[in-house]
Amino acid sequence: MIKTCLLGMGKAGSVVAEKILNSYEFDLLSVVCKPGSQKTGTPIKNYLNTDSNLLITNADSLVEECKRKRFQLAIDFTTPEATLKNAPLLAEKGVHLVIGTNGFSNHQLRQLKDLVQDYRIGLVYAPNLAVGINLLLSIVKTIARLIPNYQVEITEAENPSETLSHSGTAIKIADDIKIIKEAVRKNRYKLGHREDISKIVSFSTLPTEKNGFHKVRFTGESEEIEILHRSNSAAIYAEGAIKAAAFIQNLKGFYHMEDVLLLERMDRDFRLATNRLYLNFN
Numbered sequence: 001m002i003k004t005c006l007l008g009m010g011k012a013g014s015v016v017a018e019k020i021l022n023s024y025e026f027d028l029l030s031v032v033c034k035p036g037s038q039k040t041g042t043p044i045k046n047y048l049n050t051d052s053n054l055l056i057t058n059a060d061s062l063v064e065e066c067k068r069k070r071f072q073l074a075i076d077f078t079t080p081e082a083t084l085k086n087a088p089l090l091a092e093k094g095v096h097l098v099i100g101t102n103g104f105s106n107h108q109l110r111q112l113k114d115l116v117q118d119y120r121i122g123l124v125y126a127p128n129l130a131v132g133i134n135l136l137l138s139i140v141k142t143i144a145r146l147i148p149n150y151q152v153e154i155t156e157a158e159n160p161s162e163t164l165s166h167s168g169t170a171i172k173i174a175d176d177i178k179i180i181k182e183a184v185r186k187n188r189y190k191l192g193h194r195e196d197i198s199k200i201v202s203f204s205t206l207p208t209e210k211n212g213f214h215k216v217r218f219t220g221e222s223e224e225i226e227i228l229h230r231s232n233s234a235a236i237y238a239e240g241a242i243k244a245a246a247f248i249q250n251l252k253g254f255y256h257m258e259d260v261l262l263l264e265r266m267d268r269d270f271r272l273a274t275n276r277l278y279l280n281f282n
């Protein structure tokens with residue numbers, strides 16, 4: 001079993017902890033909260049649906065804890081500042097990392113990449129661990145490449161009280177589609193086409209009391225395609241974290257969720273295929 005440490009046992013970390021406790025592949029040896037936390041020294045069974053007596057520690061004793069328990073892997077759901085303090089201490093000991101925490105600046109992300117270089121560890125950086133959302137992103141990119149002249153509308157519905165949601169997802173979908181439309185347009189201009197296929201990608205966020213969703217609609221002159229992802233439980237993040245952890249345990253390097261789900265590879269092959277397709281068409 002993989003000796004695992006969980007950093008952060010807030011809303012996301014708690015769901016992940018339950019998932020790890022129920023898995024045969026991972027051995028949850030430590031749960032770490034913030035220095036001075038009232039949770040320090042209390043058993044995780046006080047907070048989770050488990051009978052485990054594992055005591056929660058805090059980040060002040062992380063190095064000691066790591067030496068004693070010899071973690072192989074750490075999963076992080078804290079804050080960017082906490083990650084940048086804790087991750088180097090673990091990387092130095094050769095611990096592989098799955099970072100689910102959100103909100104890193106480009107500079108902070110560079111620091112995470114440097115850890116991978118400096119300590120030759122494996123790291124999955126996954127601001128969105130939901131498997132279905134990553135699939136939606138990949139499918140939407142594929143459609144955008146095949147029918148770049150269709151208008152795109154992205155709708156995101158989020159529960160205002162649901163902090164596990166990702167307002168950045170709609171922006172990521174929009175950005176990816178814009179990049180594809182721009183690349184296809186340039187390619188066609190280069191080949192002598194005059195049609196203007198660059199249409200505006202619009203997106204909106206709706207409040208919802210129920211489970212959130214992301215919907216992408218492609219509209220052509222005589223047809224529409226809609227791709228919808230609805231999140232039914234916060235466990236989607238935990239399932240993604242487990243997949244990422246299993247992926248990175250024996251690898252070195254910096255990876256994304258697209259790598260974990262083999263979507264990056266599919267996307268690359270498809271990009272090459274569509275480039276050839278456009279050249280043949282022209």
Ligand SMILES: NC(=O)c1ccc[n+]([C@@H]2O[C@H](COP(=O)([O-])OP(=O)(O)OC[C@H]3O[C@@H](n4cnc5c(N)ncnc54)[C@H](OP(=O)(O)O)[C@@H]3O)[C@@H](O)[C@H]2O)c1
Binds near residue numbers: 033034080
């Ligand atoms: N990648 C994804 O798909 C995904 C999904 C959900 C959430 N997230 C992200 O995960 C992060 C956590 O979200 P959340 O909703 O669980 O937040 P949260 O409920 O506020 O929990 C944060 C946790 O971090 C701990 N913490 C704070 N500072 C720490 C430190 N210096 N060392 C160790 N632990 C520390 C806190 O400890 P105490 O318990 O002692 O306060 C708490 O347990 C956010 O960035 C969120 O956006 C990502």
